[in-house]
Amino acid sequence: MLTVRGLHAHYGRAHILADVGFEVPAGQVVVLLGRNGAGKSTTLKAVMGMVRPSAGQVLLEGRDLAGREAYQIARAGLGYVPEERRIFSELTVRENLSVGRRPPVPGLRPWDEARLYGLFPALGAMQDRPGGRMSGGEQQMLSIARTLMGNPRLLLLDEPSEGLAPVVVQRMAQAVRQLKAEGLSILLAEQNLYFAHAVADRAVIIEQGRIRWEGEMAALLNDESTYQQYLSL
Amino acid sequence: MENLLLQALNGLASASSLFLVASGLTVIFGVTRIVNFAHGSLYMLGAYLAFSIVTNLPRGHLGFWGGVVLAALAVGAIGAVLEMLLLRRIYRAPELFQLLATFGVVLVVQDVALLTWGAQDLLGPRAPGLRGSVELLGLRFPLYELVLIGIGPVVLGLLLLLFKRTRWGTLVRAATQDREMVGALGVNQRWLFTSVFFVGSMLAGLAGALQLPRESVNLHMDLSTITEVFVVVVVGGLGSLPGAALAALLIGELHAFGILIFPKITLVLVFLVMAVVLVVRPRGLFGKAQVAQAAVASVAEPVLGRAPPQLKWLGLVALLVAVVAPPYLAGDYALIVLTDMAIAVLFAASLHFIMGPGGMASFGHAAYFGIGAYGAALLTKWFAAPMVPALLAAPFCAGVAGVIFGFFCVRLSGVYSAMLTLAFAQIAWSVAFQWVELTGGDNGVLGVWPDAWATKLHFYWLALGCSVVGTLALRRIALSPFGYALRAQRDNTLRAEAIGINAFEIRWVAFVLAAGFAGVAGGLFAFAKGSVFPTALDIPRSVDALLMVLLGGVQTLAGPVLGALAFTGLHEQLVRATDYWRLVLGGVILLLVLAFPQGLAGAVRQRWEARRRPG
Numbered sequence: 001m002l003t004v005r006g007l008h009a010h011y012g013r014a015h016i017l018a019d020v021g022f023e024v025p026a027g028q029v030v031v032l033l034g035r036n037g038a039g040k041s042t043t044l045k046a047v048m049g050m051v052r053p054s055a056g057q058v059l060l061e062g063r064d065l066a067g068r069e070a071y072q073i074a075r076a077g078l079g080y081v082p083e084e085r086r087i088f089s090e091l092t093v094r095e096n097l098s099v100g101r102r103p104p105v106p107g108l109r110p111w112d113e114a115r116l117y118g119l120f121p122a123l124g125a126m127q128d129r130p131g132g133r134m135s136g137g138e139q140q141m142l143s144i145a146r147t148l149m150g151n152p153r154l155l156l157l158d159e160p161s162e163g164l165a166p167v168v169v170q171r172m173a174q175a176v177r178q179l180k181a182e183g184l185s186i187l188l189a190e191q192n193l194y195f196a197h198a199v200a201d202r203a204v205i206i207e208q209g210r211i212r213w214e215g216e217m218a219a220l221l222n223d224e225s226t227y228q229q230y231l232s233l
Numbered sequence: 234m235e236n237l238l239l240q241a242l243n244g245l246a247s248a249s250s251l252f253l254v255a256s257g258l259t260v261i262f263g264v265t266r267i268v269n270f271a272h273g274s275l276y277m278l279g280a281y282l283a284f285s286i287v288t289n290l291p292r293g294h295l296g297f298w299g300g301v302v303l304a305a306l307a308v309g310a311i312g313a314v315l316e317m318l319l320l321r322r323i324y325r326a327p328e329l330f331q332l333l334a335t336f337g338v339v340l341v342v343q344d345v346a347l348l349t350w351g352a353q354d355l356l357g358p359r360a361p362g363l364r365g366s367v368e369l370l371g372l373r374f375p376l377y378e379l380v381l382i383g384i385g386p387v388v389l390g391l392l393l394l395l396f397k398r399t400r401w402g403t404l405v406r407a408a409t410q411d412r413e414m415v416g417a418l419g420v421n422q423r424w425l426f427t428s429v430f431f432v433g434s435m436l437a438g439l440a441g442a443l444q445l446p447r448e449s450v451n452l453h454m455d456l457s458t459i460t461e462v463f464v465v466v467v468v469g470g471l472g473s474l475p476g477a478a479l480a481a482l483l484i485g486e487l488h489a490f491g492i493l494i495f496p497k498i499t500l501v502l503v504f505l506v507m508a509v510v511l512v513v514r515p516r517g518l519f520g521k522a523q524v525a526q527a528a529v530a531s532v533a534e535p536v537l538g539r540a541p542p543q544l545k546w547l548g549l550v551a552l553l554v555a556v557v558a559p560p561y562l563a564g565d566y567a568l569i570v571l572t573d574m575a576i577a578v579l580f581a582a583s584l585h586f587i588m589g590p591g592g593m594a595s596f597g598h599a600a601y602f603g604i605g606a607y608g609a610a611l612l613t614k615w616f617a618a619p620m621v622p623a624l625l626a627a628p629f630c631a632g633v634a635g636v637i638f639g640f641f642c643v644r645l646s647g648v649y650s651a652m653l654t655l656a657f658a659q660i661a662w663s664v665a666f667q668w669v670e671l672t673g674g675d676n677g678v679l680g681v682w683p684d685a686w687a688t689k690l691h692f693y694w695l696a697l698g699c700s701v702v703g704t705l706a707l708r709r710i711a712l713s714p715f716g717y718a719l720r721a722q723r724d725n726t727l728r729a730e731a732i733g734i735n736a737f738e739i740r741w742v743a744f745v746l747a748a749g750f751a752g753v754a755g756g757l758f759a760f761a762k763g764s765v766f767p768t769a770l771d772i773p774r775s776v777d778a779l780l781m782v783l784l785g786g787v788q789t790l791a792g793p794v795l796g797a798l799a800f801t802g803l804h805e806q807l808v809r810a811t812d813y814w815r816l817v818l819g820g821v822i823l824l825l826v827l828a829f830p831q832g833l834a835g836a837v838r839q840r841w842e843a844r845r846r847p848g
Contacts, residue, residue, distance in 0.1 A: 050413065050417060069416070070413070070416045071416045071417070071419050071420055071421045071422065074417055074418060074419035075419045080417045082417070086414040088406070088407045088410045088414075090409075090410060090521075091403065091406060091410075095403050095406075096407075098400060098403050099404060099407045099415060099418055099420070100418045100419075101400075146418065147418065150418060150419050
């Protein structure tokens with residue numbers, strides 16, 4: 001589904017991503033793991049065109065999207081859910097969703113409000129509430145729902161569990177599994193290993209802007225030394 | 234009583250047209266974050282275009298109203314083209330550079346209008362069927378004004394519907410908050426921005442076109458309108474439509490009743506109200522704290538540093554030539570230009586001090602220049618003071634003004650702070666203009682000549698000396714611990730305060746210092762010209778200083794010096810060479826903005842450093 005090859009990115013002179021490459025197979029959930037500042041968010045942003053990659057390829061079903069602008073990449077079928085959620089706080093839930101709306105894509109069951117309220121019932125109960133007056137968990141759901149309105153084929157989720165109560169994290173994990181069950185491919189950036197374990201098929205470990213390990217999620221859980229080396233504090 | 238009602242209606246009519254222009258400006262600012270100085274020029278173009286279209290169409294309702302709509306659409310299209318050709322390329326440039334670009338547009342439009350429609354005021358036709366007046370409670374009130382009063386609320390209603398009920402409106406409101414996220418959701422921001430510019434410019438054009446039956450069309454409509462509209466937008470809160478409506482109402486009525494109640498201070502009144510509103514509500518009536526745009530990866534601005542030794546030598550040689558050469562120059566003209574340049578350099582350096590290291594934009598720096606000039610001139614006029622004490626008093630007067638005005642201005646940030654400096658400058662200007670007994674008003678203060686010992690050459694050396702010493706002193710301060718603290722609070726106020734820097738105090742002191750040095754330049758100016766007029770502290774002079782600093786580049790200490798020399802030289806040559814110097818200067822500014830978004834000195838330094846550090 002998504003193949004990233006030789007991706008480099010710079011902030012000014014700082015080299016943030018060096019030769020990053022991995023794959024997200026169709027219908028799978030791949031989690032990008034790493035400590036704070038390892039380059040997880042930047043990888044997602046570079047894939048999405050929000051950080052301009054200085055080199056490399058971002059292939060969505062064989063079509064190279066690297067160097068395009070974010071809106072073109074979104075139209076090509078990538079959906080991005082930012083770490084800070086970035087809800088339009090002056091807009092209501094319904095209006096937030098309408099900003100994300102894009103025409104249906106052939107071969108995909110289109111998302112609409114009703115279907116999203118099925119996935120996140122809490123949102124259905126507050127359609128006219130301004131985004132600024134919602135809890136963190138509700139904002140996270142709205143942020144995901146808003147992106148789904150664009151009918152993406154692959155979802156980039158940046159730390160959806162961050163700052164949420166454990167019970168909300170569980171519900172979020174359920175939602176992610178449900179999305180996967182409906183055939184959506186997902187690339188997830190996470191620090192929360194429990195959340196990652198609950199949803200991911202494969203894992204990619206990034207450290208100092210380089211990919212250090214790639215494999216099955218189950219294999220990582222049995223690999224104490226890799227875990228110690230790259231993820232534990 | 235009847236008189237009051239009439240004034241209230243007059244106030245509503247001007248509020249209505251103020252709102253039309255302000256709504257366009259506020260919508261454009263909300264989405265693009267560009268403070269569009271050229272918005273007044275679009276308003277003026279609306280009036281001129283409506284004049285040409287209406288007078289060429291057959292008379293009658295269709296001819297008039299059709300002409301008004303066509304003019305509004307044409308101005309909308311001009312705005313859209315402006316966005317696509319110019320502004321689209323500089324959305325990522327620093328805020329002040331965008332401002333410079335829109336100044337360039339103002340200059341170009343002024344001369345294009347002069348070339349197309351000539352310098353004389355144009356009287357447009359009256360609106361057909363609306364020439365008469367109606368009786369309201371026994372009063373006769375022009376029918377057209379009544380229609381105008383109705384148009385404001387109708388447009389407000391339509392805009393609110395557009396923003397609340399359409400997807401385009403939802404996208405615009407979303408982009409006002411976080412435009413990058415809107416892009417990540419698949420919306421092409423380019424077209425969104427262009428369409429917003431179209432709508433905003435169209436509103437300005439409509440307002441201009443609707444003025445046709447009310448007043449003559451002239452070349453001063455642009456700047457007089459933009460100042461008032463800035464006041465409205467800032468008082469209402471940048472980006473807020475209801476705010477703009479309320480503020481337009483407030484300002485419109487204030488105008489109408491101000492003339493009745495305080496005829497002496499009509500010009501000050503509006504700015505006084507703006508100053509009070511901003512002091513009480515730093516973001517205007519309905520303004521909201523700006524959601525911080527997520528940091529886009531960008532190249533960090535260069536750190537203010539010491540110039541390379543080669544550049545210092547070059548500067549020293551240039552200075553030596555400037556000291557030694559003039560006695561051998563033929564005629565007074567060269568001396569006059571050189572004196573002007575020396576004064577301009579100090580003026581620009583003082584503005585740069587608060588803009589560069591201080592990070593505070595000022596749209597009203599001419600206030601301190603002018604107060605210095607008036608201080609020196611009035612001492613000479615009323616107390617027959619000799620030149621040297623009068624010159625010494627200049628920075629003192631300007632500094633006192635800086636203490637008072639600065640106390641309020643440095644509390645605000647960004648555009649609001651800049652607008653408050655503008656308000657205070659306008660207040661100072663109004664005092665100079667309207668307090669005729671003291672200042673002579675429009676006739677100025679005359680006979681401010683240097684003492685007998687100072688020939689033109691001596692005075693030039695004096696001006697050069699003050700300028701060099703002043704500029705070097707500002708440089709020394711910028712590179713002192715105080716200067717570091719000033720830059721620390723500019724880069725991050727919170728962190729600076731966390732390490733014990735009192736940001737308010739630092740900004741205030743910097744503001745006063747800048748005012749004082751501008752005052753020195755102003756005092757020299759008074760004696761160089763032998764007279765002072767209110768133009769010494771009007772908006773165009775503040776704009777000149779901004780142009781010098783921005784042309785030179787904010788992020789280098791040599792910038793204001795280069796910018797002042799380039800601007801004064803260019804200006805002087807252009808005014809002598811052509812009647813259309815604004816067109817050429819505006820064109821040059823636009824080219825420079827597009828080619829060197831980091832300013833002249835910044836560009837030179839970048840080339841220099843790139844050459845010295847190959848690869």
